Amino acid sequence: IDMKRGLSFDIQPQLQKGDSAYRWNWNTPIVIGTRKAQKPGSKSYNLYTGSQYLFRSIDEGKNWERISPDLTTNNK
Structure with missing residues (x-):
């Protein structure tokens, strides 16, 4: 939510062409990384x-x- 402008937007990754449906847990977290984003001039942190x-x-x-x-395939 952008508190200054009163706007909000969805930040969930969107399905890309050719991908099968993403399998989300009902309470999937979004984690703020400990490193600054690798984007020139960025003051924000990576999100995961x-x-x-x-x-x-x-x-x-x-x-x-x-x-x-895919982390669920159990492919060694």
């Missing part, structure tokens, strides 16, 4: 969340990057 994949955002949840393979 996960379904069967782990996602990272460097722009306060506007865009998400999938940073892991």
Whole structure:
């Protein structure tokens, strides 16, 4: 929520073309990382969340990057 402007927006990763449905837990957390985002001039921290994949955002949840393979396949 942008408290100054009174605006809110959804920050959940959106399904990409060719992906199967993301499997979210009903109480999936969004975690604030301990490092500043690797974006020039950024003052915010990385955000992380996960379904069967782990996602990272460097722009306060506007865009998400999938940073892991499917973690539920038990593929050794």
